Amino acid sequence: MSAPSSTAHRAIAALVEQIDAPTATFFTSCVHCGMCADACLFYTETQDPKYIPIYKLLPMRKVWQQEFTFWGRLMKAAGLAKPITHEELDEWEELVFDSCTLCGRCSLVCPMGNDITYMIRKFREGMTAAGHAPSDLKAAMKRAIELGSPMGVSLATLKAQIKHAEQELGYEVPIDKQGADYMMLLSSAEIAQFHEIIPAVSRIFKAAGVSWTLCSEAFEGTNTGIQIGASDLAAELVERIVAGAEKLKVKTVISPECGHAYMALRWEGPNLIGRPYPFKVVHILELLDDLRQQGKLKTKGKDATRMTYHDPCQIARRGGIVEQPRNLLNEVAQNFVDMEEHGEFNWCCGGGGGVSANERAMPRRLDVFSRKKKQLDDIKVDRIVTACSNCRNMLEEGLEHYRMDNIEVVGLTETIAQYLDESA
Numbered sequence: 428m429s430a431p432s433s434t435a436h437r438a439i440a441a442l443v444e445q446i447d448a449p450t451a452t453f454f455t456s457c458v459h460c461g462m463c464a465d466a467c468l469f470y471t472e473t474q475d476p477k478y479i480p481i482y483k484l485l486p487m488r489k490v491w492q493q494e495f496t497f498w499g500r501l502m503k504a505a506g507l508a509k510p511i512t513h514e515e516l517d518e519w520e521e522l523v524f525d526s527c528t529l530c531g532r533c534s535l536v537c538p539m540g541n542d543i544t545y546m547i548r549k550f551r552e553g554m555t556a557a558g559h560a561p562s563d564l565k566a567a568m569k570r571a572i573e574l575g576s577p578m579g580v581s582l583a584t585l586k587a588q589i590k591h592a593e594q595e596l597g598y599e600v601p602i603d604k605q606g607a608d609y610m611m612l613l614s615s616a617e618i619a620q621f622h623e624i625i626p627a628v629s630r631i632f633k634a635a636g637v638s639w640t641l642c643s644e645a646f647e648g649t650n651t652g653i654q655i656g657a658s659d660l661a662a663e664l665v666e667r668i669v670a671g672a673e674k675l676k677v678k679t680v681i682s683p684e685c686g687h688a689y690m691a692l693r694w695e696g697p698n699l700i701g702r703p704y705p706f707k708v709v710h711i712l713e714l715l716d717d718l719r720q721q722g723k724l725k726t727k728g729k730d731a732t733r734m735t736y737h738d739p740c741q742i743a744r745r746g747g748i749v750e751q752p753r754n755l756l757n758e759v760a761q762n763f764v765d766m767e768e769h770g771e772f773n774w775c776c777g778g779g780g781g782v783s784a785n786e787r788a789m790p791r792r793l794d795v796f797s798r799k800k801k802q803l804d805d806i807k808v809d810r811i812v813t814a815c816s817n818c819r820n821m822l823e824e825g826l827e828h829y830r831m832d833n834i835e836v837v838g839l840t841e842t843i844a845q846y847l848d849e850s851a
């Protein structure tokens with residue numbers, strides 16, 4: 428058997444680097460029951476065994492066996508175990524980046540408690556370090572580092588949107604206001620596509636008496652470093668937000684309607700940068716629901732449209748925000764219906780975890796949107812409300828593909844703003 432090339436050695440070393448105690452434990456404790464298969468929409472919608480979550484980790488498993496287990500080392504020393512190659516990793520790129528949204532559903536059902544999503548993220552870290560990441564994600568990462576936004580949205584674009592919002596509102600949208608209580612982050616898509624978000628939060632916060640600001644040096648909430656698997660770059664993006672919040676001396680940073688931005692900032696950020704934040708982090712839905720409970724967010728009228736709520740995976744399953752959107756929708760929706768599997772068990776839209784930023788993954792993600800189609804066919808709604816601009820784009824793409832674009836897709840914050848009672 429021929430020895431691996433020096434570049435293959437480096438790729439193997441990059442994967443070895445990622446095998447920590449939890450990953451090794453999860454590989455050891457897998458009992459091959461296959462329960463994770465039926466939790467993953469890439470498997471349920473294709474029935475192709477290569478999309479079984481734990482199978483997506485096969486090269487990393489091989490490295491773990493050959494480098495960390497007695498029998499694996501022995502087999503390797505005897506020349507009986509084949510080392511992984513660049514060709515194999517090339518082939519796996521599709522499984523680990525294009526066919527996993529990091530939705531966490533597989534981790535939820537594993538009877539052994541294996542966090543497969545965590546392992547896939549570790550695998551992505553190794554793959555990226557070994558040079559095996561999709562070119563679109565690499566380009567988005569480069570834009571995020573160099574321009575401050577994965578979509579290349581600049582401060583000038585944000586300022587233009589603020590100006591439009593001010594014309595519509597008739598008052599100023601706060602930016603760089605020292606000592607405000609809250610600093611609001613946005614996602615690139617909210618600035619570039621969903622222009623209603625700035626007027627919506629401005630009106631809600633004004634009516635509720637919230638002291639808030641945007642920050643010209645830290646307005647982007649998304650974190651491509653998490654999606655591609657580059658913790659050092661993910662940390663750099665978190666540091667920018669921390670620096671902006673510290674400069675403005677705010678008490679709380681608000682994560683926008685974006686799934687992975689919340690996960691990156693709320694759950695991963697302090698570990699990424701190696702210190703606690705001097706401020707709190709809340710998701711916009713948590714804040715809106717708090718304001719509702721305190722009687723500061725009042726609405727008037729109810730919408731009779733039959734509507735449902737799509738739970739973004741990182742906000743609901745991996746973030747625990749399940750009740751808040753429903754509390755808010757109950758205030759304004761007369762005809763709300765949940766999908767059968769919702770909240771922690773909701774099915775992913777198919778575009779999270781960097782999949783929708785990866786153009787070559789489009790046919791696959793549209794294919795597996797059939798799961799969401801089935802969920803929607805069961806409840807027959809005219810509108811889907813969600814709280815993540817990435818989900819929103821994927822839902823629109825999927826509905827168009829399946830000729831269901833009579834169903835409207837809207838954000839939750841703008842829905843609340845539409846029924847806001849500003850009379851007090």
Ligand code: SF4
Binds near residue numbers: 463541
């Ligand atoms: S559900 Fe857990 S134990 Fe079962 S095959 Fe998947 S990872 Fe292994």
Ligand code: SF4
Binds near residue numbers: 480526527528532533
């Ligand atoms: S995280 Fe979601 S998409 Fe990825 S393997 Fe698990 S169930 Fe499938």
